Amino acid sequence: MLAAMASRPVRASQKSRPKPPPAAAAPEASGRDLRPRIYGVLDVVFAIAYAFAIWKVIPNRLPSAAIHLWTFPIATAVIAGGMLVGGPRGWRIAVVGGSLVLLSVFLLIVRIVISAAFLAGVYGGFGKAASTFALVMIALVVELVALLPLVQVKYLLSRAGRRAMGVPAP
Amino acid sequence: MKRRTIALIAVWTAPSAVLLVATAIAYSTFRIAPPDRLGPAERSAVMRPLRAALDGMISSTPPAVHRPLAGSLAVTLWSAGKPLVRVDATGTDVATATATAARLLRDRPEVKHLAAADKTVSRLQVDLVTGTGPLGGGSPVFDALAIPGIGSMLAINPGVEGVGTVLAGKPVLLLPHELVAAKLLTAKRPSDAMPDFAMGVDLHRIGTMLAARVGSRDDIAPGQLFRFRTDSFVEPLDHTSAPLPLYRGLPPAPKLSGAALREAALAGARYLVGHLAANGRYVYEHDLWTGAASDATRLGGNYSMPRHAGTTYFLAEMYRITKEPWLREPIERAFAHLADLMAQGGCGYTLPDGTAIDCVVDKGDPVAHLGSTALAVVALAEYQRATGDTRYLPTATKLAAFLLWMQRADGSFRHVYDLRSHAADEHQELLYYSGEAALALARMHAITGEARYATAATRALDWLVGWYDFFMAGFFYGEEHWTCIAAEAIWPAAKADKYRDFCHGYGAFLRAQQPVPGDHPDEDDYAGSYGVTPFVVPYNTPAGSRTEAMISAYLLGKHHGSPDRRVAEQIRAAMQYALGQQIRPDNDYNAVGQGDGGMPGSPIDRNIRIDYVQHVCSAMIRASEWIDADR
Numbered sequence: 001m002l003a004a005m006a007s008r009p010v011r012a013s014q015k016s017r018p019k020p021p022p023a024a025a026a027p028e029a030s031g032r033d034l035r036p037r038i039y040g041v042l043d044v045v046f047a048i049a050y051a052f053a054i055w056k057v058i059p060n061r062l063p064s065a066a067i068h069l070w071t072f073p074i075a076t077a078v079i080a081g082g083m084l085v086g087g088p089r090g091w092r093i094a095v096v097g098g099s100l101v102l103l104s105v106f107l108l109i110v111r112i113v114i115s116a117a118f119l120a121g122v123y124g125g126f127g128k129a130a131s132t133f134a135l136v137m138i139a140l141v142v143e144l145v146a147l148l149p150l151v152q153v154k155y156l157l158s159r160a161g162r163r164a165m166g167v168p169a170p
Numbered sequence: 171m172k173r174r175t176i177a178l179i180a181v182w183t184a185p186s187a188v189l190l191v192a193t194a195i196a197y198s199t200f201r202i203a204p205p206d207r208l209g210p211a212e213r214s215a216v217m218r219p220l221r222a223a224l225d226g227m228i229s230s231t232p233p234a235v236h237r238p239l240a241g242s243l244a245v246t247l248w249s250a251g252k253p254l255v256r257v258d259a260t261g262t263d264v265a266t267a268t269a270t271a272a273r274l275l276r277d278r279p280e281v282k283h284l285a286a287a288d289k290t291v292s293r294l295q296v297d298l299v300t301g302t303g304p305l306g307g308g309s310p311v312f313d314a315l316a317i318p319g320i321g322s323m324l325a326i327n328p329g330v331e332g333v334g335t336v337l338a339g340k341p342v343l344l345l346p347h348e349l350v351a352a353k354l355l356t357a358k359r360p361s362d363a364m365p366d367f368a369m370g371v372d373l374h375r376i377g378t379m380l381a382a383r384v385g386s387r388d389d390i391a392p393g394q395l396f397r398f399r400t401d402s403f404v405e406p407l408d409h410t411s412a413p414l415p416l417y418r419g420l421p422p423a424p425k426l427s428g429a430a431l432r433e434a435a436l437a438g439a440r441y442l443v444g445h446l447a448a449n450g451r452y453v454y455e456h457d458l459w460t461g462a463a464s465d466a467t468r469l470g471g472n473y474s475m476p477r478h479a480g481t482t483y484f485l486a487e488m489y490r491i492t493k494e495p496w497l498r499e500p501i502e503r504a505f506a507h508l509a510d511l512m513a514q515g516g517c518g519y520t521l522p523d524g525t526a527i528d529c530v531v532d533k534g535d536p537v538a539h540l541g542s543t544a545l546a547v548v549a550l551a552e553y554q555r556a557t558g559d560t561r562y563l564p565t566a567t568k569l570a571a572f573l574l575w576m577q578r579a580d581g582s583f584r585h586v587y588d589l590r591s592h593a594a595d596e597h598q599e600l601l602y603y604s605g606e607a608a609l610a611l612a613r614m615h616a617i618t619g620e621a622r623y624a625t626a627a628t629r630a631l632d633w634l635v636g637w638y639d640f641f642m643a644g645f646f647y648g649e650e651h652w653t654c655i656a657a658e659a660i661w662p663a664a665k666a667d668k669y670r671d672f673c674h675g676y677g678a679f680l681r682a683q684q685p686v687p688g689d690h691p692d693e694d695d696y697a698g699s700y701g702v703t704p705f706v707v708p709y710n711t712p713a714g715s716r717t718e719a720m721i722s723a724y725l726l727g728k729h730h731g732s733p734d735r736r737v738a739e740q741i742r743a744a745m746q747y748a749l750g751q752q753i754r755p756d757n758d759y760n761a762v763g764q765g766d767g768g769m770p771g772s773p774i775d776r777n778i779r780i781d782y783v784q785h786v787c788s789a790m791i792r793a794s795e796w797i798d799a800d801r
Contacts, residue, residue, distance in 0.1 A: 121303075125704050
């Protein structure tokens, strides 16, 4: 959805406004704003950390869980690629990658909520301890996985982010 | 409205809406409403024609109970603790299903051949299916979306729900108690790191068992299975009053009172005396479903010497409080076994300073554990407290010397001793031992009045309580029940406020794990137990062991003039729970062998081990002394 929100106004603006010369604007903007590179490096570090954690720390033998978990490092690596490549193409790749991570986090929360609802249905309640544990799990996932792409996509959709990546403002 | 505004609203509301809808769908799909249970008169009306059928009689008019059924009516005939006959009947309502079940029961050959005396002591159980629902682990959409393993691991509410299927157009059911008996509810080991931790149903075996019921060897896929809930009740002992409603296989608990606790503790002591072999060794475990029991004549195996000593301590405590004469000989027999083990164990040794030490160790074991000796001292001291008889004092003194030698300068203890090298292991730390040793030294002070024991016990307690002096330690407590028992036992020789504060804090920590009625509506039978979450069945022993500690914490508060009433209520709740779980005549219909007075492992684990009885019944007898007065 974030990717869609980002792409639509751009296309609209491209129709109504004359295209700025990207070759001249992009290098000038990116030279002033270091954030794309900082985000790119952070994305690389997080992607490696996620991959290591899933591979060595919390390996999951169930295919559906393993596939879901591996979307985090892969999509984060996609964002990193987009940020480091730069330019309008890199911008699109980064926004799509970031949206994928957020979507995957949302799906993970849905899975936790459905499981809690199932247990509440079968056992007649979920209990304070389990509720707290589920909330802590969700909070941790949001903090460790969702926060970086959330801030990053917000930045990419801003005027400063677009300017830094050589994308015309909407 | 601008597209951007709509998108913003969607971003902020759509995720919550999706989560709400997902929750509602999952909950309503899997929820089976609790049954609207039959009243006493209705239960009697259903049971009457079934009992008559045992005597070959069929009533011409069905019972006037015209409630609808969501499935079958199942009747189980229990004889000598085993299910002798099971019949299932269906009908338009409870009345017609009961009439059909009565005919089926009368015509069963096992019933026809049952002796009249056996019929008299047999008991009928009725299970009415009141609701059905799908099974987690059998629904592809749910299994794909939920956290992997949740649906299959925690598929049913254990002891409350059964599993069924339809084969050749006929319903085939595994009743809640049958799943418990077949040990299919804790059949999986989810963690390689914790091999002893078992939970989760075995749906494959359930499918196989259901197929076998109709003589089939086909595999039944989890998707073909369904869950069901029942309204269950069983005949009382006398067969005349209204059948007892069952929840998780148990009838309502006796009402909590000092007298009820005393009777229950005495029943526990009788169970243990009945399970003490001629050689002074206890029948360590007794499985009520099968009647299988440990062989007390075989040494070694999984027999625990600390538990032997702890159990004997409880019997001595019972004798001190009740003065029941039938307790004395078994206590002395169990002590004689300890003396034999000490003689055979070869732990006796003289230290360089000339002090004679000894320890309790099973024959052939190369290492001695501190806890075995500590609890032996506690038991011997309790015997002297109870009888005034000093015959075991020399033995207790040598054992206590071992404890003193195992204590470090900072008050902590070494926990393991190598018999061959006469050296203590400086590294191994085991649960409970330090608290047990502190209690042993406190008890030695109580019977001898010697200051060295009080000093050592105080140093031990200071170390145990002082261990929690770092930031994270403010969030948790370990297994400190012996610590609090020792803290009260050393009063008035040591009157530190920090012991009282520590034990009241431990009480608050434990209370957070104790559900109260209404916390988990389907699991109100767990109220008073100590557990985590409504879907992990609590063990029964903590309701005893932690209550022993809480009784000491409460008494310690009283000694200081500041009893914590919340701790008293916590004790009441735990004791009410324990009274309900103990095996007694009205709930022993499905117990094979002499189980009365015993304490099963959990509401779904019908195995009794000696220390389950020890801890729960020790708490009962100690609580019985003040529970009516301290309101």
